[in-house]
Amino acid sequence: MPxxxxxxxxxxxxxxxxxxxxxxxxxxxxxxxxxxxxxRRFxxxxxxxxxxxIAHRLANDKSATSEVLALTGVPAIAHHLFLNPKLGEQIAGPRWWEAMLRLxxxxxxxxxxKPNEGTAGRSVIKVTGSAELEQAVSEIFAMSLGLVIAPYVEIEDEVRVILLDETPMAVYGKERPSVTGDGVQTLRELAAAMPKVKLDDLDTRALDAVVPKGERRVLTWRHNLDAGAKPVLVADGELRTACAKLAIDAARAVGITFASIDLVRVDGAWQVLEINSGVMMEALGKLYPDxxxxxxxxxLDRVFG
Incomplete structure (x- = not known):
């Protein structure tokens, strides 16, 4: 085995x-x-x-997932679809840029x-102005036929639920990478021990400031495991029960059997962020292989059942 x-x-x-x-x-x-x-199975x-x-296609399309969840009343972060203008005006529409600026x-x-299809947080870009928006859109349209735009929200917590036949097989939070100050090193120096974490969301002034001893600083707004976040199992209790119920509601809405469902807590309320038909547990497997x-x-028992 390699x-x-x-x-x-x-x-x-x-x-x-x-x-x-x-x-x-x-x-x-x-x-x-x-x-x-x-x-034979694949x-x-x-x-x-x-x-x-159809469940696979709905889950892998962020815009379609958002629309289906809205239709069924499942709370979710809205994702607005825009098709690449290279597809032609009849498909992409004539006023897509104006619609983006309105958002x-x-x-x-x-x-x-972010791309309408894709995982692991690749090419997920936060923008606050029209110039940043134009740059992000150009970057994603250069490699994708469609993108989605969602409102930026302050995510208090993010939890992933792995569901099989509406049974929560694993429920875990995504703990964003952070450092604790020692009163000597700058934020940039402390973050050097985490090479996977991109620091492009922090300005130079913040990066070059010494972090007071004992103060914790979160390094990114992203909760992606591939970007340095750590999976932490959610123990049995009210939180796990609430997240499992919302994930099951989302799975029922799209008719999916085996999926990982990402939930976010915003202003104290849980919402669905996205559904993934392919169940990837690489980061979780390094900590909880069993x-x-x-x-x-x-x-696989279901596959060969």
Whole structure:
């Protein structure tokens, strides 16, 4: 087994070895064929094939997810879709830029611009002015056929719920990277120990200031695990119950069977941020390997059930 193989692939290998299932790993682990007798199943990316095609497409489209949740009354962060003008005026519309500027005017606290499809927080850009908005839109349209714009909100907490058949298999918070001051080093020096964390959201003055001893400073507004956030399991109790219920409501709305659902608390109220049809638990697996293996095992039991 390659040492750099994804935890997702390792988990499937382990399951197949224990259940007498032949496995053929292709394309560096992004395509996996699993054979038991005359039964063949595939895993592609982080998707093991439990979800219907329409549920998969809805979940992977941030705008569609937002619209479906609004239709069913599930509280969620609104995501407004804009199609790449290279597709032509009849598809993208003639006044898309004016519509973006209206959103900026309606949300003076800022906007978040991101590809309509995609995970791990890639190309997620916060903007507060028209010049920043134009730059972000140009960057994303250069590599994507569509983008979404959401209002920037102060997220108090973010929780991910892994659901299988409406059962919460794992519920964990995303603890943003932070440092604690020693009264000697600057914020930039303290953050140097966290190379994965981008500091482009902090101005030079803040970065070059000495952090007073004992003071905690959060380094980014992003909660992405790939950007340095840490998964922390949510214990049984009111918080876990409330998050599981909201995630189940969201899963029912799009008709999805196996998914990771991101929830955010804003002004004390929980809302759905997005739904992912591919269940990625790489960061969680490094800290809680047994939980991740058990979750994939249960899902694969459904695949071969």
């Amino acid at each position: 040492s750099n193989e994804r935890i997702f692939v390792q988990a499937i290998r382990s399951y197949c070895a224990r259940h007498g299932i032949a496995i053929d790993v292709r394309a560096d682990g992004w395509l996996i064929a699993m054979d038991r007798g005359k039964t 895993a592609f990316g982080y998707d093991i094939g439990l979800n219907s095609a 900026l005017l309606q949300n003076p606290q800022g906007l978040v611009v 939980l991740v293996q058990a979750t994939y095992d249960a899902a």
